[in-house]
Amino acid sequence: MTSFTPEELGRRIGSGLLSFPVTHFRDDLSFDEDAYRENIVRLAGYDVGGLFAAGGTGEFFSLTPAEVERVVAAAAGSAPDGTPILAPAGYGTATAVEFAAAAERAGADGVLLFPPYLTEAGQEGLARHVEAVCRATSLGVVVYSRANAVYSADTVARLADTCPNLVGYKDGVGDIDTMTRIHARLGARLTYIGGLPTAETFALPYLQLGVTTYSSAIFNFLPRFALDFYAAVRERRQPDVTRMLSDFVLPYTEIRNRQAGYAVSIVKAGMTATGHSAGPVRPPLTDLNPAEFDELRALIAALPATAV
16 A cells, blocks of 8 residues: 555655656577566665656566566565555556556556557547546556647646646656746645656756656666766856766767667666676667677766766
8 A cells, every 4th residue: 555645645756857768688588587686676775756667668568567566566566655656557548447447456566558559549539638647546646748648737737626636747858848837837736747858958947947857767777877967957157067978968968869669769778887697678679789888888887987
């Protein structure tokens, strides 16, 4: 059973850096639960606002529903008290409702609602999708606006009224106008999360829009660097943010951008490069090639020892 009410969860995840732990696979692509649990213990030892189990970086899209529940249960069972674990829900509405129920069974503290599978939908349909999932669970729900589920300011305002357990809005689009309108209308009603790939790139300007936290994939393999970067953002130390962007984040994104799906693959490569291998990615993703891996490893090696 969760130790957080929806309101408490919203405040907690907005108070610190968030991350999506990778999901550990063996060479045969089966889930390596023991290694995954060890990694959750490692990451939860840092001061984070919450961890999203089996999320996008955790390859939710490649996991079966049974595997998702197993991954979430492993995370919830391994994280210390006080570290929120959020579980994924997605695909069609009926399936997303089942994922939300599974999240409660697995001991999660909240749910991140991904876009529906494949199909486009209008704002009314998207609103009904979110409302159905929120009704199906007592957990706090974060809605993820991206891809084929981009929520307008009017829709988010409606959901904030009709769904008391909707606690967060995660932006994966980068539409500053929409983000400004949502925050202006709802203020502290929701927690606002930056969810663009390599969110560090947008973290400082988004802070001005009320986005107090973001999900850091880099935290998986460089937790100290990620936390130092987050602190510089929250303290508005622009010279430090610019330096860390130039030294690591922007060159890192150049590798990430070379292949579709590398936003996940490069994180697993970073895990290997720092001695915390999580195994390969599952198809349809592909791993970095050897030259790209060496390039990433050199970037990491060039960082100060205190950052690694």
